[in-house]
Amino acid sequence: MLTTATDMLNKARQGGYAVGQFNINNLEWTKAILLTAQEMNSPVILGVSEGAGKYMAGFKVVADMVKAMIEEQNITVPVALHLDHGTYEGCYKCIEAGFSSIMFDGSHYPIAENVEKTKELVKVTREKGMSLEAEVGSIGGEEDGVIGQGECADPDECKAIADLGVDMLAAGIGNIHGKYPENWAGLSFETLEAVKEKVGMMPLVLHGGTGIPEDMIKKAISLGVAKINVNTECQLSFAAATRKYIEAGKDLEGKGFDPRKLLAPGAEAIKNTVREKITLFGSADKA
Numbered sequence: 001m002l003t004t005a006t007d008m009l010n011k012a013r014q015g016g017y018a019v020g021q022f023n024i025n026n027l028e029w030t031k032a033i034l035l036t037a038q039e040m041n042s043p044v045i046l047g048v049s050e051g052a053g054k055y056m057a058g059f060k061v062v063a064d065m066v067k068a069m070i071e072e073q074n075i076t077v078p079v080a081l082h083l084d085h086g087t088y089e090g091c092y093k094c095i096e097a098g099f100s101s102i103m104f105d106g107s108h109y110p111i112a113e114n115v116e117k118t119k120e121l122v123k124v125t126r127e128k129g130m131s132l133e134a135e136v137g138s139i140g141g142e143e144d145g146v147i148g149q150g151e152c153a154d155p156d157e158c159k160a161i162a163d164l165g166v167d168m169l170a171a172g173i174g175n176i177h178g179k180y181p182e183n184w185a186g187l188s189f190e191t192l193e194a195v196k197e198k199v200g201m202m203p204l205v206l207h208g209g210t211g212i213p214e215d216m217i218k219k220a221i222s223l224g225v226a227k228i229n230v231n232t233e234c235q236l237s238f239a240a241a242t243r244k245y246i247e248a249g250k251d252l253e254g255k256g257f258d259p260r261k262l263l264a265p266g267a268e269a270i271k272n273t274v275r276e277k278i279t280l281f282g283s284a285d286k287a
């Protein structure tokens with residue numbers, strides 16, 4: 001069932017667990033994630049970066065594919081289709097395309113401009129019955145060519161954005177997209193606690209979910225994180241499984257050219273990653 005992220009995240013925030021956002025890149029990933037969420041009776045958020053949207057031939061293609069897949073595969077758990085790190089223009093494209101949720105990443109604007117643009121998008125998403133994620137303090141690492149420094153957000157700025165009426169807030173707490181460097185200082189729980197103090201029961205979003213130790217994930221959830229984004233870990237498991245299969249020179253049942261067979265081990269690997277994360281985040285049987 002396609003829905004906004006609002007309800008599932010408010011329930012997660014109150015229930016002390018988190019809903020996974022898994023980024024999609026193609027049909028195989030989408031199917032693997034949806035079937036696993038259904039199997040585990042878990043709500044799920046499908047994240048689409050602007051780069052992935054372009055790769056999949058446009059946001060409308062993505063929205064129509066996801067809606068049709070939910071119907072044809074009998075997916076009854078709540079599913080949000082969410083723009084990940086949207087630009088201001090990208091947000092409007094996804095509103096038009098039929099997404100149920102968007103993230104406006106205004107973290108690189110001066111705070112006054114981030115507030116202005118987020119405020120306008122709160123109004124538009126309310127009218128359209130969609131959910132909105134905002135960001136304060138840029139997330140480190142590289143994603144789709146955008147490099148962030150991994151800042152810790154200013155709790156007062158978080159409050160200013162939360163008070164606009166967004167549904168969820170991504171606050172930088174030293175988290176980084178992609179693999180964490182050897183000398184990573186870890187999540188700043190001091191910042192997270194200070195943000196939580198200011199924004200109350202607002203569901204907080206932890207980006208860069210790949211490679212964060214399990215105890216840190218659990219502590220972050222206990223301090224108000226209700227949505228955790230995972231992308232790189234699915235990419236790594238998909239690539240490793242597919243590569244291993246091809247390099248092993250399996251004859252693929254005499255059909256070594258069939259893409260359905262070539263990509264199958266990768267899809268299975270994504271299912272395993274998603275199962276692990278749903279278990280760790282505590283969202284199984286919460287649909």
Ligand code: 13P
Pocket residue numbers: 023047084085176177178179206207208209210229230231232233
């Ligand atoms: P990772 O690629 O580190 O898992 O982060 C994903 C993410 O935060 C998407 O917004």
